[in-house]
Amino acid sequence: MDIAGKVEVSRSPSFEEQHRAERKEDSAHQGKNYVVSLITLVSIIIYAFLTFLMYCATKDSADAAKSAADSTRQALIASNRAWIEITLAPPWGDLTRDQAREKLEFISLPLQFKNIGRTPAKQFCIVSTIEIVGKNEVPSLAYNVGTITNTTTPIIYPDRSDTVDVTAKKSDNITTEPTLPPLKKEFELGTKYIILHARGNYSDKFGPHWFRFCKWVSLSKVENSYYDKNCSDYNDAGDGDGESCPVTK
Numbered sequence: 001m002d003i004a005g006k007v008e009v010s011r012s013p014s015f016e017e018q019h020r021a022e023r024k025e026d027s028a029h030q031g032k033n034y035v036v037s038l039i040t041l042v043s044i045i046i047y048a049f050l051t052f053l054m055y056c057a058t059k060d061s062a063d064a065a066k067s068a069a070d071s072t073r074q075a076l077i078a079s080n081r082a083w084i085e086i087t088l089a090p091p092w093g094d095l096t097r098d099q100a101r102e103k104l105e106f107i108s109l110p111l112q113f114k115n116i117g118r119t120p121a122k123q124f125c126i127v128s129t130i131e132i133v134g135k136n137e138v139p140s141l142a143y144n145v146g147t148i149t150n151t152t153t154p155i156i157y158p159d160r161s162d163t164v165d166v167t168a169k170k171s172d173n174i175t176t177e178p179t180l181p182p183l184k185k186e187f188e189l190g191t192k193y194i195i196l197h198a199r200g201n202y203s204d205k206f207g208p209h210w211f212r213f214c215k216w217v218s219l220s221k222v223e224n225s226y227y228d229k230n231c232s233d234y235n236d237a238g239d240g241d242g243e244s245c246p247v248t249k
Helices: 013-080 097-103 180-189 229-234
Strands: 084-088 108-115 121-134 149-156 161-167 192-204 207-217 236-239
Touching: 084 121, 084 192, 084 207, 097 180, 108 121, 108 149, 108 192, 121 161, 149 161, 180 192, 192 229, 207 229
Parallel strands: none
Antiparallel strands: 084 108, 108 161, 121 149, 121 192, 192 207, 207 236
């Protein structure tokens, strides 16, 4: 200690050593806190990731169970609901072209609708019409008042059928059948053919259903090619109300 005019105090070696130890301890403590925080963060991330995987697995299982239940329900409905089959009524469906041409006294074809399902079809309605189409023409597949036949039936039991005669008509204003003799020659040559199409709806205990039907009839003596793609594609069926039936305007 210097007493000449200033006081100088120096730390003892033991105090310096203690201070260094405390600083080292603080640094070690901070390092431990950092490691603990890092471990905690990683644990949270891993937990969140595992939780997400569990959620995905649970959701996939739930979706699979729902899909299986829906498939089972749809299969149950499909095997027990009413199904309407539309065909040309016998004997038309079995005739050769020559036989059909001879039998065709005027342009009218019998359309048969049969319930091939296991449940009664109720409030059945079908609208049908015939188009005379040129070889290279595309059928309109339209339903115009005056050229159509509306048919309704309160109920069709399983394995029961009914028939309606669908007659070709000239236009909306002229509802008589076309003159057959001039057309018969065109049918023979294959320059014209017949399109019979229909649509309708019905209901059963599973809900409403709709259907569409189209069939082209050739009476040509020789093989011909016709534009029938849109007629073939028109055939369909589904669930729901469908288009209006009967057609009144």
